[in-house]
Amino acid sequence: MAARRSRSLRTTIVTSVVALFAVVLLLSAGVTTLLLHRALYAQLDADLRASSERVVAAMTMGMGHGPTGMHGGPGRPPGTAAQSLVLVAQPTGDDLEIVASEAVTLDNRVTELSDAQARRLLADADEPGAGEPRTVTPGDGLGPHRVMATRVEADGSDLLVVTGVPVSGVVESTRQAVLIMIPAGLLSLVVAGSGTAWLVRRNLAPLDRVAATARQVSAQPLATGEVALAARVPEADTDPATEVGQVGLALNNLLDTMESALTARHESEQRVRQFVADASHELRTPLSSIRGYAELSRRDPEAVPAGVSHALGRIESESLRMQGLVEDLLLLARLDAGRPLSHDEVDLTLLCLDAVGDARVAGPDHRWELALPEEPVLVRGDEARLRQLVTNLLANARVHTPAGTTVATSVRRGTEGVRLVVADDGPGVPEALQGKVFERFTRGDDSRSRSTGSSGLGLSIVDAVARAHQGSVTLESSPGRTVFTVLLPVDGPSGAAP
Template identity: 45%
Template sequence: MRSLLRRTGGRSRPGLGRHSLRFRLVLFVSVTMAVVCGAMALTTVAVQRVYLYEDLDQRVTDAAERSQGGLQHRPGDATDLGFLNERGQPTGTVAARFVDDRIVAAEWVTEDGHQRMLTAAQRAALDGILPDGSLHTRTIPGLGTYRVTAIGGDGEPVLAGLPTAGIQRVLDRLVIVETVIASVGLAAAAATPTTVIRRQLRPLGRVAATAAEVARVPLDRGEVAGLTRVPTSDTDPGTEAGQVGVVLNRLIDHVESSLGERQRTEERMRRLLADASHELRTPLASIAGYAELMNHGDQQIPPELAWQRVTAQSARMTGLVEDLLLLARLDEGRPLLSTEVNLATLVAEAVWDARAAGADHDWRLALRLPDGHASVIGDQSRLHQVVANLLANARLHTPAGTKITVSVETTEEECVIRVQDSGPGIPPDLLPSVFDRFSRGDASRSRALGSESGSGLGLAIAAAVSEAHGGRIHVESEPGDTEFTVTLPRADAAPEGGSRPGQGL
């Protein structure tokens, strides 16, 4: 448990996991927004670039056609480029004339509207362009990058080109604008999720703090109770953090109940060992005393009496040890013998035995068997021990003359044994623990002086054997009316495989 809580928060830096999760979430959102913004910007630039270049190509083609049309109205030789002076020719326009697919004249329009001849190096950049109407991108030294086309057809072959610098400036400004917008958007996208995530993860931080506080509790010793729980406000099942809080509270409840049960078991074990030691110490001391007297040859106590007392105390100690072994085997779940047992016969025999041992009591037997059968599947000797213990308990803890009624009843599915006496009853404070081991009511339930003394294991054995047979035992008591009830499943109503045969205890 401690290692689990330490992994969920623990002692060392309980907020580390929360901050890491917050950082990862913000990083994820930021990266996602960056990818989205980048993709949108690239798409916008690409689409705009295609559109601008298509428009430029159309203008280049129009310029070439216009130039070719202008040549039809101008006399002159093959080097005449006077059509560049006509209206509508933009600044930077390049024009050239061909003779036998070779450029013989090339000029460009300057910023002041005049024409200027291209140098040999500049003309060399236009080599290889044929008057077939295809578009080309060429870099002309000193002028920049151009989109160029040459057309021929039925007219004079002519070349025309326009600079791409304007398009590049538009695209550069578009990239700058997109970058600024994306940066602002990313900043807002990072700030907003950070605030939202921090607010949403606060309950998770409180859950981690609770886990860390529980981890600091020394669970390996002392009484464990009142462990800190996650506040109700942080256990909303509609949220992820609330679900973690609910699960952690369930885990803490389970740990607390398990530790409490372990402590109760350890307390019962310590009490059992103390009671067993006390019960065994008395006969052992008696045996040791008589043995010492016989060893010294004390004539005040006849040897026959000494041996009689040693034998009696040995039998008492042997019975106590056997009862403890029986309870231990029942706790281990060892199988019982499985045979069909007639409860009516078994109870009747036990009542006759009890009447012989306690003739000063008024014993009654009642059989209420509508179908005449009261059979169960189980260990006959152990079931007889259950009834004998209940009858001995009634005999030992009630005064002479008490009426003790033993009845056997049946229903469609169960057989019920009832042992009812009219004695003084069981004190209310003892009633909840009457089936505990070494539980006694001698102080409150009168006995005749010199009567037998039980070990306090009889009712515990009756309860354990009943449960081992799939049944249950119950007691109700008030002054003048105490009733023990043993309920067992009937043999003809027991499920198949409900009891397994074994070698017995």
């Protein structure tokens, strides 16, 4: 099922208002048409009664019931109807005998009704309850008429007088009213829609400015470093008396809180980094001393017990390992502090050649492959740090894969920069570790490690060095295939010290 497409608040408000206005307009037009129809019929019935009274009065005054007697002078029906009908019938036993039936137009032209028209008119008008106006269609060219039957005595006879007026005027007036209301209603909808859109756009403009401030803040890098959230919602859009002002004021308060929290976080990070840098720097000297004294003791010509010699060897190896850990921590602290890197021209092909050669010596039980282009690949950067990056990637593959694993290193230049790839066919990085493999002190599980494990800083240094050169490092891993890809810009880190 396709997801429902969301609409903006502006579109929703305009659409809702126009739809509501259309419903109200439609109801108003329907009620107006109904009331107009009833009013016209009431007026028509009033004219019909007046016409019937005049015809009856003319007949009772002895003016006869011919065309001149029924329609001339005071007997002529009022109003502007196209024509009027008069039918006079006299009861004869159980039946009614039609005495006269005429249709008279406005210009006093009299036309006699056909026998079928008269019979139909008489039959409908003489039904029970026919004393009230009712609508009858005589047919044979005559449309619907509003008719009324009246009993009257004239010339000693009991007569039934049926008077009728056409309803075509009511129908035409109603039709014209509908024809007028349709374009007027459409024009009203257009005006209402345009006016609502303008008002909504004008009144939601402060909300757009609030959203622009939020977008400006969201575009800032907030993950690391010192963060200054200078963007704020303008004071004119923070009036707590309005809904939009409440949103703007809440956003400003949120930004103030965020800025305070980010400043406190940055200061805390700086203190930790400074502590790590100072501790690493201070530990270098005693560690060198411990290592030196252990080595010196082992070289003493006087014989020492085997246990003491073993202990001195362990002290020397562990101090060497701890010294490497301290050096790594110090390097990370310096990179975190943004220390400028060298901006020399580095031959990455030669650097990889040396690093793979050293890896063959350190890991003879692995198969080492190297794919280099025919032409040297030169980049701008810090040679010592880039060498450490390649060395750490190769050491990671050597330490965390079993013997016989093939480790392939390749370098190539592309349109996006220089790409360095170190791939192996080992067991792969566990899926749970892939998202945090470049975090500090992250170690592989025992099933991947061949030895007692590492400090967990090697890949962190790789990531830090790559980012210091404005590059990146990514990992793709599955059982039997692990690929580390380093992408470096050709021009090296911008703003680096010469």
